[in-house]
Amino acid sequence: xxxxxxxxxxxxKDKIIDDFVLGGATALLYYxxxxxxxxxxxxxxxxxxxxxxxxxxxxxxYLKYNYDAKEYGEYIIVKDFPxxxxxxxxxxxxxxxxxFKTITIQGEKCKIFSFEYLIALMIFLFKPKYRERIRLIIExxxxxxxxxxxxxxxxxxxxxxxxxxxKFNEENILWS
Amino acid sequence: MKRIYCGVDSLINxxxxxxxxxxxxxxxxxxxxxxxxxxxxxxxxxxMGATKIKPWPIK
Numbered sequence: 001x002x003x004x005x006x007x008x009x010x011x012x013k014d015k016i017i018d019d020f021v022l023g024g025a026t027a028l029l030y031y032x033x034x035x036x037x038x039x040x041x042x043x044x045x046x047x048x049x050x051x052x053x054x055x056x057x058x059x060x061x062y063l064k065y066n067y068d069a070k071e072y073g074e075y076i077i078v079k080d081f082p083x084x085x086x087x088x089x090x091x092x093x094x095x096x097x098x099x100f101k102t103i104t105i106q107g108e109k110c111k112i113f114s115f116e117y118l119i120a121l122m123i124f125l126f127k128p129k130y131r132e133r134i135r136l137i138i139e140x141x142x143x144x145x146x147x148x149x150x151x152x153x154x155x156x157x158x159x160x161x162x163x164x165x166x167k168f169n170e171e172n173i174l175w176s
Numbered sequence: 177m178k179r180i181y182c183g184v185d186s187l188i189n190x191x192x193x194x195x196x197x198x199x200x201x202x203x204x205x206x207x208x209x210x211x212x213x214x215x216x217x218x219x220x221x222x223x224m225g226a227t228k229i230k231p232w233p234i235k
Contacts, residue, residue: 001211001234029210037217039229072229080233106208 002106004041004081007067009108016062019046020111021100023086023121025133027112030103031143034136040075040082044097044113047087056085092117092124092155116148123152123161135168 011017024042029035047054060076063069067078075082088094096117103112113121119137122130137143152158205213211234218231 001232025214029214030207035210035213035217037214037221039218039221039227075229080230082229103207 001081002108003079004083005105005108005110007063007078008043008110011059011062014062016059017045018048019097020044021046021097022110022112023096023118024084028118028133030112031115031118032133032137033140033142034133036133040084042084042086044086044088044093046097054087059085090124092120092151092157095151095155096121115143116151119143119148120151120155120157123157123164124155126160126164134164138165138168 008017008020012019021044022041023044024040025036025038026041045059060069060071063076063078069076069078071077072082075084077083088097096113099114099117100111101114102109104110119134122134148161149158152161211232215232215234218227218229221227222229222231
């Protein structure tokens with residue numbers, strides 16, 4: 001993991017990317033009490049001179065040439081770590097990439113999404129695997145509710161979140 | 177016939193205590209420790225054939 005952060009920081013130095021922020025379950029692992037399984041590391045990158053179409057080819061070529069990386073489906077395997085490079089496409093992702101927290105992973109400093117933005121992104125995307133994650137996070141109550149509601153309100157996601165919470169409450173009543 | 181007293185109350189108390197301990201222990205875990213546990217889960221999934229992606233090389 002430390003090696004990957006070093007490589008990503010080197011990519012900034014070499015002007016391949018401008019910055020990066022870790023997202024997904026890797027970032028979630030930092031905040032949540034529960035352990036969420038993932039197979040890849042989601043890396044959200046920012047590139048200053050972004051045209052209408054951006055491809056990841058320069059990043060992949062750099063990694064293949066310098067670190068013997070190999071493409072595998074949607075991932076690029078670097079030092080046995082499957083990495084997924086992502087660009088913030090929508091307004092929520094763009095806002096999230098600016099609201100990061102700097103942490104130290106095995107002695108290497110790196111940025112990760114803030115907890116509330118990670119939750120907002122899961123509500124926004126609401127993939128099947130996110131359902132259980134959101135439920136456990138709501139139960140854990142370790143996030144800043146005011147901050148999360150503020151983000152959700154601004155991105156018209158508050159109703160969606162309330163519906164999700166209602167559904168969880170209904171299920172809890174059924175099972176208790 | 178010998179009657180076995182199973183002490184339900186004490187058993188429940190023990191279970192609740194261990195659950196609370198487990199929750200507290202989970203909260204005490206560092207990011208690196210959580211990563212290691214996650215890799216153990218990856219190893220299990222890989223061994224079971226649930227994924228073709230190898231576990232992360234974190235020991």
